[in-house]
Amino acid sequence: MNRLLKGSTALLGLVVLAGCAVGPDFHKPDLPKGMDYQSAPRTATAGHGGTGAGVSQTFQTGVDIPGKWWEIFQNPSLNALVEQALANNQSLKAMQTGLKSAWEQRRIEGAGLYPTLSASFNPTRNKTSRVYSPVPNNNTWLYNVHTAQLTVGYVPDLWGGTRRAIEAAGAQAEIQKFQLEATALTMISDLVNATIEEASIRAQIAATQDLIASQKSTLALIMKRQKLGDASQQDMVSQLASVAQLEATLPGLNLQLAQTRDQMAVLVGVAPNSPLPEFRLEQFTLPQTLPVSLPSDLLNQRPDVRAAQAQIQSASAQVGVAIANRLPNVQLSALPGQAVGTMSDFFKPGYGNWTIAATVMQPIFQGGSLLHAERQARDNLMQANETYKATVLSAIQDVADSLHALDFDADALQANQSAYDATTQSLKIAHAQLRLGDASELMMLQAQQANAQARLALVQAQGTRYSDSVALFQSLGGGWWNRNDLGMTPAAQKALGKSLVPW
Structure with a gap:
């Protein structure tokens, strides 16, 4: 009874030890108090009208971000292109495979919770020297031995080191997961921006071509007046230079357009010679209402912040x-087997053998490596905490920058619209005065150049407003939690990312 009591006490002690895990427990960091995007309350942006890039935009605080946020631009071609990219983008597929690999690494670490079992079979033919007595019980010098052996091993997780290793591997998989989400968000944002850039470039090309046609009409008028002696050679040469200068900008714009479409093709996962839809600014609708998450929500929404959180957990578990690794450990083993002289003796009584062993290991001196490994792990934890704080600040700055851009670029668009309206009116007046001979060719040329610059600036400002909305959604995390970017079903994600069952 005393022996049973002692054995039960020892077993209970092992169970209690196996229930604890040394090292710090991970706690999700909180957002520092008082952090916000702006010191002043948010107000609607400048704007007018109900359509186009000039509308006013308002902000809704605390509203969830839709998973398919790009659909707010109401462009079916864009929606189809993004879906194609999510299905085909090679970088995203590589990250999805990398996540599966990271989850498998977690399950590799989880195998340490289970006993190990291996089997071996060793048939031998043996001859004993006549210097020795015959070894087998049949007193022969030449004999066979067939040994079948099982090896059973188990290392109790007394201090939780294995569980901490599983936790660290799981955190590394979380890092991989949020790097995947960041890759998907960047890919989507780059693709949407590329379509907006294409539309803006096409508008700039159209504006330049219209201006070239207008300049050529003016050139023809000056040439007629020059023949009549009513215009100088200098006037004609100046107008020729103006036309040539505008024509020289077209190759650069066409190059930008071609490169933008090449970028779109690669993001979608196809070759640059593949057919893609064409995009124009009038196909996009600027959203009049934009969601703005609370700063505390960024801790869960931003992939880079979540990856930094997981890095803290991994570093904490490594401590x-x-x-x-510095504490004593126990290794249990059992070696049941059977050794026979002939195969027919297998499974007969009397040929079995077994060994049961327990080994207690205590590191004593490894040149200080274990001590320094612990110090290194603690330093890595401190580094991860500081990196996390910097990542949170950067995330809040991104949202603040996006909100500022939305405000000031709306003001810039209004100013550019006013400038374009004024230069268009001035150009009409200059045309009329030139026909009546009440204005010089130089005045006409200056009016055309001012109008050309104002129209190009207006087109660029319109594209910028669409891009600002994209930047806001990107800075808020892009709603990844409302869609599935992982390339596998939720059931498969649970089986790989949560379970430690060894099959």
Whole structure:
């Protein structure tokens, strides 16, 4: 009874030890108090009208971000292109495979919670020297031995080192997951911006071509007046230079357009010679209402912040692993087997053998490596905490920058619209005065150049307003939690990312 009591006490002690895990437990950091995007309350942006890039935009605080946020631009071609990119983009597929690999690494670490079992079979033919007595019980010098052996091993996780290693591997998989989400968000944002850039470039090309046609009409008028002696050679040469200068900008714009479409093709996962839809600014609708998450929500929404959180957890778990490596450990083993002289003797009584062993290991001196490994793990934890704080600040700055851009670029668009309206009116007046001979060719040329610059600036400002909305959604995390970017079903994600069952 005393022996049973002692054995039960020892077993209970092992169970209690196996229930604890050394090292710090991970706690999700909180957002520092008082952090916000702006010191002043947010107000609607400048704007007018109900359509186009000039509308006013308002902000809704605390509203969830839709997973398919690009659909707010109401462009079916864009929607189809993004879906194609999510299905075909090679960088995203590579990240999805990398996540599966990271989850498998977690399951590799989880195998340490289970006993190990292996089997071996060793048939031998043996001859004993006549210097010795015959070894087998049949007193022969030449004999066979067939050994079948099982090896059973188990290392109790007394200090939780294995569980900390599983936690660290799981956190590394989380890092991989949020790097995947960041890749998907960047890919989507780049693709949407590329379509807006294409539309803006096409508008700039159209504006330049219209201006070239207008300049050529003016050139023809000056040439007629020059023949009549009513215009100088200098006037004609100046107008020729103006036309040539505008024509020289077209190759650069066409190059930008071609390169933008090449970028779109690669993001979609196809070759640059593949057919893609064409985009124009009038196909996009600027959203009049934009969601703005609370700063505290960024801790869960931003992939880079979540990856930094996971890095803290991984570093925290590695401290526990380093501490457990310095503590005593127990290894249990059993070697049941059977050794026979002939195969027919297998499974007959009397030929079995077994060994049961327990080994207690305590590191004593490894040149200080275990101590320094623990110190290194603690330093890595401190580094991860500081990196996390910097990542949070950067995330809040991104949202603040996006909100500022939305405000000031709306003001810039209004100013550019006013400038374009004024230069268009001035150009009409200059045309009329030139026909009546009440204005010089130089005045006409200056009016045309001012109008050309104002129209190009207006087109660029219109594209910028669409891009600002994209930047806001990107800075808020892009709603990844409302869609599935992982390339596998939720059931498969649960089986790989949560379970430690060894099959």
